[in-house]
Amino acid sequence: MKPDGTIKKIAINTGGGDAPGLNAVIRAVVISAVNRGWECFGIRDGYNGLMKPEEYPEGGLIPLKRCSVRGITHLGGTILGTTNKGNPTKYPTLGPDGKMREMDRTDELVEAFKKNKLDALVALGGDGSLGIANVLAEKGIRAIGVPKTIDNDLDKTVITFGFDTAVSFATGCLDRLHSTAEAHRRIIVVEVMGRYAGWIALNTGVSGTADVILMPEIPYDINKVALAVKAMEKRGKHYGIVVVAEGAKPLGGSVSVVGKELGRAEKLGGAGERVAKELEPLVGKECRTVVLGHLLRGGSPTTFDRLISLRFGAAAVRALEEGRSGVMVALDPPTVRYVPLNG
Ligand code: F6P
Numbered sequence: 001m002k003p004d005g006t007i008k009k010i011a012i013n014t015g016g017g018d019a020p021g022l023n024a025v026i027r028a029v030v031i032s033a034v035n036r037g038w039e040c041f042g043i044r045d046g047y048n049g050l051m052k053p054e055e056y057p058e059g060g061l062i063p064l065k066r067c068s069v070r071g072i073t074h075l076g077g078t079i080l081g082t083t084n085k086g087n088p089t090k091y092p093t094l095g096p097d098g099k100m101r102e103m104d105r106t107d108e109l110v111e112a113f114k115k116n117k118l119d120a121l122v123a124l125g126g127d128g129s130l131g132i133a134n135v136l137a138e139k140g141i142r143a144i145g146v147p148k149t150i151d152n153d154l155d156k157t158v159i160t161f162g163f164d165t166a167v168s169f170a171t172g173c174l175d176r177l178h179s180t181a182e183a184h185r186r187i188i189v190v191e192v193m194g195r196y197a198g199w200i201a202l203n204t205g206v207s208g209t210a211d212v213i214l215m216p217e218i219p220y221d222i223n224k225v226a227l228a229v230k231a232m233e234k235r236g237k238h239y240g241i242v243v244v245a246e247g248a249k250p251l252g253g254s255v256s257v258v259g260k261e262l263g264r265a266e267k268l269g270g271a272g273e274r275v276a277k278e279l280e281p282l283v284g285k286e287c288r289t290v291v292l293g294h295l296l297r298g299g300s301p302t303t304f305d306r307l308i309s310l311r312f313g314a315a316a317v318r319a320l321e322e323g324r325s326g327v328m329v330a331l332d333p334p335t336v337r338y339v340p341l342n343g
Contacts, residue, residue, distance in 0.1 A: 001117075001119045007036075007038050007119045007120055007142075007320060007321075008038060008039060008117075008119055009038065009039040009040075009041065009117055009118055009119050010029075010033055010038055010039070010040055010041070010118065010119060010120045010121065010122060010317075010320065011040075011041045011042070011043050011061070011113070011116075011118045011120070011121050011122070012026055012029050012030070012040065012041070012042050012043070012064065012080065012121075012122045012123075012124065013042070013043040013046060013047060013049075013080060013121065013122075013123055013124065013125075013129075014026070014046070014078040014080050014081070014082045014124045014125065014148070015046040015047070015082055015083070015084075015086075015123065015124070015125040015126075015128065015129030015132065016046075016082065016084050016125050016126045016128050016129045016148070016149070017082070017084055017126070017149070017150070017297060018076070018077050018078050018082050018297055019148045019149055019150050019160075019161060019162025019163075019165075019166075019297060020076045020150075020161075020162050020165035020166075020297070020298075020299060020300065020301035020302070020305055021148070021161035021162050021165070021301040021305040021306065021308070021309035022077070022078040022082075022124055022148060022161075022162075022309070023069075023072040023073065023075045023076075023077070023078060023079055024072070024073045024074075024161075024301060024305070024306050024309035024310050024313070025124050025146055025148070025161065025309045025310070025312055025313040025316075026042070026064070026069055026072065026078070026079060026080065026124075026313065027069040027072055027073055027310070027313065028309065028310045028311070028312070028313025028314045028317075029122050029313040029314075029316055029317055030064045030065070030066065030068065030069045031066060031069065032313065032314045032316075032317035032318070033317050034065070034066050036317070036321060039063070040063070040064040040065075041061045041062065041063055041064060041116075041118065042061070042062045042064050042079070042080040043060065043061060043080065044056055044059075044060050044061070044062065044080055044081050045080070045081040045082060045083045045086065046081075046082055046083040046084075046086040046087075046129070047086055047088050047109055047132070048060065048083060048086045049061055049062075050109060050112040050113070050116070051086065051088060051091070051105065051108065051109060051112070053112075061116060062080070073301075073306055073309075073310070074300045074301070074306065075300065076297075076298050076299045076300055076301065077298075078124075084128070084264050084265065085261070085263055085264050086263070087128060087132060087263055087264070088104075088105045088106050088108075088109045088132060089104050089105075089106055089131070089132055089135055090102035090103070090104070090263050091103050091104075091105040091263060092262045092263035093105065100262055101262070102262060102263055106132070106135050106136065106139060107139070109136065110136065110139045110140065110141060113136075113141050118141075119142065120141070120142035120143065120144070120320050120325075121133065121136060121141055121142065121143045121144070122143075122144050122146060122313075122316045122317070122320070123136075123143055123144070123145050123146070124145075124146045124148045125145065125146075125148055125149075126147075126148055126149035126151065126153070126154065126160070127149075127153065127154060128265065129145075129148075130145040130147070130154070130328060130341055133145045133341060134326060134341040134342050137325050137326035137341060137342075138326070138342070141325075142320065142325040143325055143326060143341070144316045144319045144320055144324065144325070144327060144328070144329065145327070145328035145329070145341050146161075146312045146313065146316050146328070146329055147160040147161070147312070147328055147329070147330065148160055148161055148162055149162055149163070150162040150163055150165070150166035150193060150194075150200065150296055150297055151163070151193065151194045151195050151197050151199060151200065152194075152197065152199040152200070153194070153195060153196070153197035153199065154328075156328070156330050156339040156343070157328070157329075157330035157331050157332070157339070158330075158331045158332060158333060159308065159331050161301070161305050161308050161309045161312060162297070162301070162305060163199065163200070163305075164301075164302045164304040164305045165299065165300075165301045165302045165305045166192075166193070166200055166296040166297065167200055167203045167204050167207070168302050169292075169295065169296055169299065170190075170192050170200060170204040170208070170292055170296055171203075171204050171207045171208040173190065173208075173290070173292055173295075174190065174204060174205075174207075174208025174209070174210060174241055174243070175208060177190060177241055177290065178208075178209070178239075178241060181239040181240065181241060182238075182239045184239070184286070185238040185239050185285065185286075186239055186285065186286045186287070186288055187229060187239065187240045187241075187242060187276075187279065187280075187283065187285055187286070187287040187288070188239075188240075188241050188242070188287075188288050188289075188290060189242045189244055189272045189273075189275050189276040189279070189287055189288065189289045189290070190204075190210075190241060190242070190243050190244065190272065190289075190290050190292060191244050191245075191246055191271055191272025191273075191289065191290070191291045191292065191293075192204055192243060192244070192245060192246065192292050192296065193246050193292070193293065193294075193296050193297075194215075194216075194245045194246060194247060195246070195247055195265075195268065196216050196247040196255070197215075197216060197217075197245075197247065198213075198215025198216050198217050198218075198245045198247070198248070200245065200296065201213055201214070201215045201243050201244065201245035201248070202215055204243055205241075205243035208241070208243070209241070210241045210242065210243040211228065211229070211232060211237075211240040211241055211242060212225050212228050212229070212240070212241075212242040212243070213242075213243045214242065214243070214244045214245060214248040214271075214275065215245040215247075215248055216245055216247035216248055216249065216255070219248075219249050219250060219251040219252070219253070220248060220249075220250055220251065220275075221250070221251050222250060222275065222278045222279060222282065223282065225242065225275070225279060225282075226279060226282035226283050229242075229279070229283045229285070230283060233283075233285075242275060242279070242287075244271050244272045244275050245271065246268040246269065246271050246272075247268060247271070248271050248275075249271075255268060255271070256268060256269060256270035256271045256274055257269070257270075258270060269291075272289045272290075272291055273289050273291075275287075275289075276288065276289045308331055311331075311336050312329045312331075312336065315329040315336040315338075316329050319338055324338060326340060326341050326342060327339060327340055327341060328340075328341050
C-alpha cells in the first residue's frame with residue numbers, strides 16, 4: 001500500500017470448480033491493474049499458495065505481468081489452478097488427537113496476506129469461494145468477488161460466467177443424441193451438472209428440445225415421467241430425451257450423492273441413472289444414460305462468456321480503485337454493478 005492508502009500490489013485467485021472464462025477474467029484484471037501501475041500476483045490453487053507455500057517450489061504466489069496473460073482469453077481451465085478442497089474456513093487439519101478435522105484458518109490467511117504485503121484480493125469463485133472472500137473482507141482484507149460458476153446459481157447477478165459455455169456444449173450434445181435415440185427407438189437420459197439448481201438442465205432441455213426436464217426446484221414423480229413418454233409413443237414418436245439435473249430428486253426423496261469428504265461439499269452423481277432404471281420398466285423401452293459431467297466445464301469459453309469475463313475483470317479493478325471492498329461485480333444489463341458479498 002502507498003503511504004496515501006492507495007493500492008500497490010493485488011492478488012487474484014480462482015476457487016472451486018473451474019469454469020470457462022476464468023482466464024479471460026484473469027487477463028482483464030492483470031491488464032487493468034498494470035495500467036494503473038499496480039503489481040499483480042496470482043495465488044496458486046485457491047488459497048493453497050498462501051496457506052502452504054512450502055508445497056510450491058516455484059512459489060505459491062506467481063507474479064502476473066502483461067506478458068503472463070497474453071493469449072489466454074480463449075483458454076478453458078485456469079492458469080492459477082483451483083481446488084474445491086482448500087476452504088480456509090473449514091480447512092482439513094490434523095488435530096492434537098491425531099484425527100483430521102475441519103478448522104477455521106482464516107486468521108492465518110489474513111496474516112499471509114499481510115506478510116506478502118498484498119493490498120487487495122480479486123476472488124473468482126462461486127458461492128463457497130465468495131463466502132470466503134466475504135470473511136476475508138470482514139477481517140480487513142480489501143476483497144472484490146467475481147461470480148464464476150457453470151451452475152449459474154448465484155443471486156444478484158443476471159448470469160455467472162461459464163454458464164453460457166456449459167449450456168451451449170450440452171445443447172450440442174442433445175442435438176447429437178436425438179438422431180441416435182431415434183435410430184434405436186430409445187429413451188436417452190442425459191444428466192447435467194448444476195448442483196442444487198436447474199439452470200443448466202432447463203436451458204439445455206429447452207434449447208435442445210428435450211421431451212422431459214427434471215430439475216431440483218420441482219421434485220419429480222417418475223410415474224408422471226412415464227406417462228409423458230407413453231403419450232409421446234401414442235403420438236407416434238418412438239424415442240425421447242430426458243434431461244436430468246444432477247440435483248434432481250423424486251417427490252419425498254433425496255438428492256443422489258456419491259460421497260462426502262472432509263473440507264468439501266458433497267459429491268453429487270447418479271441422478272440420471274436412477275431415473276433411467278426406474279423409467280425403463282414403466283415404459284417398456286430401453287432407457288440409456290449419458291452423464292455429461294465435467295465435459296460441461298472444459299473447452300473454450302463462448303463469445304458471450306469471454307465478453308462478460310473481460311468486463312467483470314475490468315470492473316473488479318475499477319471497484320478497488322474506487323475504494324470498494326466486500327462487493328461482487330454483477331451483470332445487470334446493460335451495466336455491470338456492485339452488490340454486497342454479504343447480502
Ligand atoms: O459447481 C460447479 C460444479 O461443476 C457442479 O456443477 C458440480 O456438482 C461440481 O462442480 C463438481 O465438482 P467436482 O470438480 O468436485 O467434481
